[in-house]
Amino acid sequence: MKNNAKSVRGYDRLAKIYRGLEICLFGNALHRARLALLDQLPRVGRALVLGDGTGRLLEQLCITQPDCRITSVDQSRQMLNQQRRRVERIGALHRVEFVQVDARSYDVPENRFDLVVAAFFLDCFTEDELAACLPRFLASLRDDGTFYFVDFVWPSSTWRRRQATAYQWLMHRFFRWQTGLPNRRLVDLNAVLAGQRLVLHHSADRIHPMMACRCYRLQPLVFSL
16 A cells, blocks of 8 residues: 555644644543553563554553563654654663554564554544454454554443534544545444454443543454364
């Protein structure tokens, strides 16, 4: 897949103000959602972090997983630069590999990682993109590996869904303007995840009506004779 130059330029521009945008829309809720279940993760040896932006979750993952070697994938050089500075500040730079690539075209190594992290990342995909990409991301997990999911989800109550619709319209319109984001609405991520080989182990769904943090385990494939 060819590189999306508009998307890269857009996220490079947004890197310096990304935290301010979060605060304006959601206060500290996004960061609380990112960290909600870090203490529930087992100690792991290798982790893949997808699209962590300015690296606030990556930084905390380095602290809470002191023996873990991490691959961080992001298409924006400026976002990766901010990640690198955060990790260097806590003395963990030698444990992190930074890969600048559009995750949709990332050659994901199979059966490599104990942990895959996707925080406010899958909401950037269309249904067709998720159908093609999510199984590849999950295939990088070893059997019984952990998928750490943090993202926007549709609330159950009617009036909260109306509120979420307004927020999602605003955010998708802004990011489409700045980065050429292809999707125009939030995909039902609950339904997408339900179609994968995942078993829910821990959940924090009350951080914010529009957000969820969950730990899933990957079920091994079972072949019958």
